[in-house]
Amino acid sequence: MKGTIKIFVIFSYLILSFLSNNLIVAQNNVSNQQLMADFSLFYEYQKNKDYASAIPYGWKVINTDPTNFVKYKLFPKMEEALWYIHDSTKIDEAAKKKIADTLLYLYDKAIKYDSVSAGYYLAKKAFVMGNWENENPAKVIATYEEAIKKDSTLPSFYKDQLGLLYAKNATDENDYKLKALELYSKLSELEPNNELWVQRIEGLAENIEQLVDITKKAWDLDKNNLEKAWKYASICLQAKELNKALEPLEFLVSKAPKVINYWKQLANTYDKLDMNDKALQAYKTLIELQPDNRDNYVNIALVYKKIDQLAVARTYLQKAMNISPDWDYPYVIEAQLYEQAARACDFDFMAKCVYLLAVNTYKKAASLNGPFASQAAERVKALANSIPTKEDYFFRQLKSGDTIKIEGPCYSWIQRSVIVP
Structure with a gap:
């Protein structure tokens, strides 16, 4: 009898478990169907630019489970709707503040569920924090920095926003000015035809001499950094501080002995400083690296001309003529x-x-x-x-x-x- 009761209890448990699992599956199916319906309504309203009607359905999906809808650009479409209401409709400042707060919440959700685009959402979050919310600059800067760390290919607009924040909030107690200089230097290298980045760099200092000091400090703090050494050297050359340019240029050729531009700048600097023996050696290195470059032969010929070794100078000129008759x-x-x-x-x-x-x-x-x-x-x-x-x-x-x-x-x-x- 006891055995029969035991079997009955186990059997009853299995039936209840089965019924319970089926009920959960049924509830999940209903939930998924509801989510699909909510997203469909959101999608249609958003497509037709009826943003006021779209937004409530978008929130239903986002606050329930947006996982399966990320691939349909749920978050960018929701963002578009909220930005439109903020910028293109007649609402008061209080309403705009609510939209800004809502966008920050949206970006946090997007970062959680759409990690691939986290850098973009962090950048947009930083923009809203800095431009609409008047958030503490240090927090905004940290958010931009995290965004760029996650996605270095972000549009230069956001990097510029960070650079402007660095410049505006730079003090003797922080390194924001150095960070701004590094940021704009990289932008200048990526977009060499964009004069804005040169203007930004120049704007960081009251004069070119101060810019020399800034770039030197940046390199001194990171002495093995080739980019910072090159920036310091470049600014020294712009300021015609040739003697100061020697240290970073000599460092650069020692660390990267096959980079043509480093050698060109060093040879030219030696030449202008009448350090003729070193100039000749540098030009000879360039000839080894670029044996078919006519400029190298002419440049070394000019040094020999300067020191009255006219026969040697002519020999190098003839080599240039052979390359370009x-x-x-x-x-x-x-x-x-x-x-x-x-x-x-x-x-x-x-x-x-x-x-x-x-x-x-x-x-x-x-x-x-x-x-x-x-x-x-x-x-x-x-x-x-x-x-x-x-x-x-x-x-x-x-x-x-x-x-x-x-x-x-x-x-x-x-x-x-x-x-x-």
């Missing part, structure tokens, strides 16, 4: 080498012949019709009184077509000839 600039510089040599020696017949060689070289440059053609033509005119005269040729029994070899202790390196015109 139609480029007039190397010919202009070669002609300048001959002028420089002639000026360093006595003004005699051979010096006049060297000037003639310079004139012939300028004429070659002018014939190429490049950007330096007019400059070359002007030098031809300027040297008209420095070349041999008919009398010079007559007294030396030289006639038209004769060859004159350039020679003498001043000109042994030239190893060229000129033809009597």
Whole structure:
């Protein structure tokens, strides 16, 4: 008898469990059907821009279980409806405040259920907090920072909003100015043609000297950061603080020895500071990295010209000519080498012949019709009184077509000839 009662109790429990489970399933089905109906009504009203009618149904779905409706853009559509009522309808400030509060609640829900787009919703939440709610700036800044951390591809509008907050609330007690500089520097790199970011950077400092100090401080606080070193170097170059630019540029080439731009800026800086040995070494490194870049050969030639190593300078110019035979600039510089040599020696017949060689070289440059053609033509005119005269040729029994070899202790390196015109 006891065994029979026990079996009956177990059987009864199983029946009750079965009935209970079926009741839950039935209730869930009814709930899902109701959610579908509510969403359908929300969707239709929203599509027809009847936002006042759409919003209550949207909240029913959101406050019950929006999980299955995220893919149908439930939250963006709800956001659109609320923004429209806030911005495009005639409501008083109290009503606008309620809409702003409601949007913050909506964004919190969206962040929870639509994690893929969390960065976007955080950015919109920060905007509402800062522009409609007058929330504490520190909270707004933190929300923007979290948004960008979750989604670095956010539109630059939101990053600019954060940058403006940094700038407005910067003090000696926080690092907001440094953060603003870093943010706008990155925006400037992403959008190099957008002058707004340059203006924002310039606006962070009272003058360029202060900007140099700001960027230096930013790099000092993060000494291994290449981006901050480059920003400091760039600002130093803009401010013509060449000596200060050396430290970050030398750091950059040591950490990234194959980045062309770092070497170009360093070589150019050495050159301008007349640190000729280092400039030559830097240009030689550039030639190793870019053996087909004509500019590198011309730049190193100009350094050798500056230190009166004219033969070496011409060798590098010839390499530039081999790369770009139609480029007039190397010919202009070669002609300048001959002028420089002639000026360093006595003004005699051979010096006049060297000037003639310079004139012939300028004429070659002018014939190429490049950007330096007019400059070359002007030098031809300027040297008209420095070349041999008919009398010079007559007294030396030289006639038209004769060859004159350039020679003498001043000109042994030239190893060229000129033809009597």
